[in-house]
Amino acid sequence: MTARRKLIRLTALAATTSVAALVLAACGGDGHDMGSMGSDSSASASASASASAEAGEQNDQDVDFATEMIQHHRQAIEMADMAADRASSQEVKDLATKIKGAQDPEIKTMSGWLTSWGEEVPADMSGMEGHDMSSGMPGMMSSEDMDKLDKASGAGFDTMFLEMMVEHHEGAVEMAKAEKADGAYDPAVKLADDVITAQTAEIEQMNKMLDKS
Numbered sequence: 001m002t003a004r005r006k007l008i009r010l011t012a013l014a015a016t017t018s019v020a021a022l023v024l025a026a027c028g029g030d031g032h033d034m035g036s037m038g039s040d041s042s043a044s045a046s047a048s049a050s051a052s053a054e055a056g057e058q059n060d061q062d063v064d065f066a067t068e069m070i071q072h073h074r075q076a077i078e079m080a081d082m083a084a085d086r087a088s089s090q091e092v093k094d095l096a097t098k099i100k101g102a103q104d105p106e107i108k109t110m111s112g113w114l115t116s117w118g119e120e121v122p123a124d125m126s127g128m129e130g131h132d133m134s135s136g137m138p139g140m141m142s143s144e145d146m147d148k149l150d151k152a153s154g155a156g157f158d159t160m161f162l163e164m165m166v167e168h169h170e171g172a173v174e175m176a177k178a179e180k181a182d183g184a185y186d187p188a189v190k191l192a193d194d195v196i197t198a199q200t201a202e203i204e205q206m207n208k209m210l211d212k213s
């Protein structure tokens with residue numbers, strides 16, 4: 001009996017040890033999984049923080065630049081649309097098409113930035129009778145200037161358009177230089193650099209066209 005009891009006890013002990021091992025293994029597995037979950041959660045939070053930091057790289061200058069340049073570009077496009085209808089020179093018409101083709105996509109890009117930053121995209125007031133878009137921005141035409149251009153035609157329109165657009169472009173270059181100096185959002189600073197390059201070249205082109213007229 002003693003030998004049999006010893007055998008039973010050994011068998012029971014072995015069974016208990018096996019069960020305990022299984023429980024520990026299961027707990028160990030759960031612990032590992034939880035650790036992984038914690039690690040995954042931390043990684044996700046870190047990624048979100050990085051994304052937020054990247055989205056928050058803009059400063060007040062970037063917001064002002066996008067907000068004001070959208071309105072500035074809209075007026076340039078309004079002037080370009082007038083040139084498409086009223087200009088007598090094909091060279092002026094071609095320039096107007098080029099200006100609109102460059103600035104319209106930039107408006108969409110800057111509008112997207114403002115939306116992603118939680119900022120308001122300015123309402124499109126171009127073409128609205130009696131509305132003055134100048135609002136202190138460099139190079140912007142007053143409502144009276146736009147009325148004069150709208151009423152001009154032929155060679156007189158061409159000269160007026162070129163003179164106004166030179167001034168308008170000079171204002172845009174000034175705004176872009178301010179963005180390059182104080183902006184923090186890399187894509188906005190890059191766009192400002194593109195504006196300076198493109199519009200400086202167009203200013204030179206328009207001055208040559210004026211010299212020939």
